[in-house]
Amino acid sequence: MNTLKLINNPLQPGSESPLLRRGLGEAFISIQHISKSYGDVQAISDISLEVQKGELFGLIGPDGAGKTTLMRILMTLLIQDKGSATMNGFDVIKDYKKIRNMVGYMPGRFSLYQDLTVEENLNFFATVFKTTVAENYELIRDIYVQIEPFKNRLAGKLSGGMKQKLALSCALIHKPEILILDEPTTGVDAVSRKEFWEMLKNLQQKGITILVSTPYMDEATLCNRVALMQKGKVLDIDTPAKLVENYTRKLYAIRSNDMHRLIMDLRLYEKTDSAYAFGQYLHVTGKDDEVEATEFENFLMKKDHENLEVFDIQPTIEDVFMNMMNE
Amino acid sequence: MSKNKSQDTGFLPPLSEGAGGGLKVIEVHNLVKKFGSFVANDHLNFDVYQGEIFGFLGANGAGKTTAMKILCGLSSPTSGEAKVAGFDIYKETEKIKRNIGYMSQKFSLYEDLTVAENIRFFSGVYGISPADRKEKQDKLLKDLGLESAKDSLIGSLPLGWKQKLAFSVAIFHEPKIVFLDEPTGGVDPITRRKFWDLIYEAADRGITVFVTTHYMDEAEYCNRVSIMNAGRIEALDTPKNLKKQYSAKNMDEVFLKIARNTE
Numbered sequence: 001m002n003t004l005k006l007i008n009n010p011l012q013p014g015s016e017s018p019l020l021r022r023g024l025g026e027a028f029i030s031i032q033h034i035s036k037s038y039g040d041v042q043a044i045s046d047i048s049l050e051v052q053k054g055e056l057f058g059l060i061g062p063d064g065a066g067k068t069t070l071m072r073i074l075m076t077l078l079i080q081d082k083g084s085a086t087m088n089g090f091d092v093i094k095d096y097k098k099i100r101n102m103v104g105y106m107p108g109r110f111s112l113y114q115d116l117t118v119e120e121n122l123n124f125f126a127t128v129f130k131t132t133v134a135e136n137y138e139l140i141r142d143i144y145v146q147i148e149p150f151k152n153r154l155a156g157k158l159s160g161g162m163k164q165k166l167a168l169s170c171a172l173i174h175k176p177e178i179l180i181l182d183e184p185t186t187g188v189d190a191v192s193r194k195e196f197w198e199m200l201k202n203l204q205q206k207g208i209t210i211l212v213s214t215p216y217m218d219e220a221t222l223c224n225r226v227a228l229m230q231k232g233k234v235l236d237i238d239t240p241a242k243l244v245e246n247y248t249r250k251l252y253a254i255r256s257n258d259m260h261r262l263i264m265d266l267r268l269y270e271k272t273d274s275a276y277a278f279g280q281y282l283h284v285t286g287k288d289d290e291v292e293a294t295e296f297e298n299f300l301m302k303k304d305h306e307n308l309e310v311f312d313i314q315p316t317i318e319d320v321f322m323n324m325m326n327e
Numbered sequence: 328m329s330k331n332k333s334q335d336t337g338f339l340p341p342l343s344e345g346a347g348g349g350l351k352v353i354e355v356h357n358l359v360k361k362f363g364s365f366v367a368n369d370h371l372n373f374d375v376y377q378g379e380i381f382g383f384l385g386a387n388g389a390g391k392t393t394a395m396k397i398l399c400g401l402s403s404p405t406s407g408e409a410k411v412a413g414f415d416i417y418k419e420t421e422k423i424k425r426n427i428g429y430m431s432q433k434f435s436l437y438e439d440l441t442v443a444e445n446i447r448f449f450s451g452v453y454g455i456s457p458a459d460r461k462e463k464q465d466k467l468l469k470d471l472g473l474e475s476a477k478d479s480l481i482g483s484l485p486l487g488w489k490q491k492l493a494f495s496v497a498i499f500h501e502p503k504i505v506f507l508d509e510p511t512g513g514v515d516p517i518t519r520r521k522f523w524d525l526i527y528e529a530a531d532r533g534i535t536v537f538v539t540t541h542y543m544d545e546a547e548y549c550n551r552v553s554i555m556n557a558g559r560i561e562a563l564d565t566p567k568n569l570k571k572q573y574s575a576k577n578m579d580e581v582f583l584k585i586a587r588n589t590e
Contacts (some may be wrong), residue, residue, distance in 0.1 A: 062515035189386040279544035
């Protein structure tokens with residue numbers, strides 16, 4: 001899935017230093033052995049990760065991975081059962097007031113005042129943080145100009161894309177050093193998603209450290225580093241390039257004229273380990289890495305598949321994630 | 328609601344035949360829907376054939392939901408004509424509702440009822456006899472591997488199970504068409520792919536699948552795809568032809584070209 005390929009090099013200048021790649025720079029957000037349960041449900045268990053200053057860091061995973069819980073703990077809205085976390089050196093429990101002044105937060109659900117206008121919402125958040133819209137206008141200008149023509153409209157009457165831009169403006173109006181965004185692109189169409197990531201890139205260039213969560217695996221490639229998460233645990237943390245590099249299995253792309261029959265046939269083949277649909281191709285792994293492309297080809301030709309194509313392919317983050325899920 | 332116990336199967340009107348010989352399960356001609364001066368659907372024209380997986384794509388606010396509501400018999404168009412399962416969308420909305428299935432990510436099953444209670448409820452709504460229900464329910468739970476969850480509350484199930492179940496319940500009464508509104512949001516990549524196995528199986532059984540999604544790889548799994556922008560259908564064809572027409576590598580590029588160039 002190459003949904004967001006247009007930004008070719010997601011890493012900003014300077015962020016390619018080996019220090020950052022290994023995560024050994026200055027930890028601006030530090031999460032150490034955090035666990036949290038709701039009754040019997042273990043939402044996150046023993047999560048540790050560090051985000052460097054100026055980094056665009058992604059929490060990538062499906063619903064139930066624990067992304068929101070982790071963010072709410074960082075935002076001082078929830079208290080962890082175990083472990084500790086700091087942001088810019090401030091403890092999420094002891095120094096919660098300092099953190100709230102320093103961090104901008106966009107929750108997963110639209111949580112602005114629906115019965116205030118666009119402008120009123122923005123003024124409200126500026127006032128709460130003892131600042132003015134004029135003072136920090138520069139930071140939000142690129143985003144806010146897109147909704148400014150509708151500044152007298154009630155927030156509840158905005159379209160999805162406009163709500164998203166307003167929420168981001170409100171999260172930025174106190175000039176935070178850290179921005180925490182909980183699934184800002186969920187349910188958003190491919191075009192608006194791309195535009196949103198371009199906005200994030202611009203904010204990163206202004207020096208804001210960004211922690212963003214998403215269930216869309218393809219968005220991982222737009223982050224400097226990511227944590228792949230599932231069921232309250234971190235599967236791996238690394239740069240997107242490194243995660244793909246560490247995937248050592250042989251992966252084939254296969255297609256034919258009848259894709260549904262193709263996947264059924266491949267699943268019955270004794271040399272197939274996994275066969276999953278990836279857009280116009282199937283991504284297939286063999287039981288071991290000795291299985292050659294020609295073996296798949298011969299097997300499928302016997303099954304009368306027409307216009308058959310079998311070739312080696314580089315994995316995507318989604319392949320990496322699925323492989324880790326199966327381990 | 329259902330007066331005739333035998334369901335409507337025996338009373339279905341004949342479907343018209345398309346140029347290629349396929350039967351048209353949905354026919355839409357010059358469909359317009361206005362809200363005040365805002366044109367949400369601007370002269371839509373398309374047909375969907377029996378057993379087809381039809382992808383209904385578009386940016387947020389392009390008019391997909393409005394069109395789907397009309398096709399499901401929940402809203403009347405301002406002008407134009409359309410038939411769903413052979414029934415008229417102005418006069419026969421109740422018959423349409425009985426012959427379609429609907430599933431969205433948000434509103435599908437009752438969270439505070441058990442799996443079995445949900446099946447019983449929807450069977451009642453669609454006029455399935457208790458004897459038929461029992462047999463079909465056992466098969467459904469066995470096929471999905473959910474026998475052990477029969478008496479669990481829906482709210483307590485993992486999202487992936489809920490989605491599988493919601494889909495199976497939506498086609499429990501063997502509708503002509505099932506409408507799926509972003510059915511796969513939020514689940515992990517393996518569960519998302521397993522969901523598409525269910526879609527293919529339903530299509531193989533002759534159920535027409537009308538699906539919206541924001542995952543562009545899923546657009547590739549559809550037989551044909553329409554892409555809406557600002558109330559109009561800008562493109563409609565097989566994924567293969569669309570990629571050719573827009574000189575694009577994949578459906579994502581096609582989508583970006585269409586939804587971005589027309590402000």
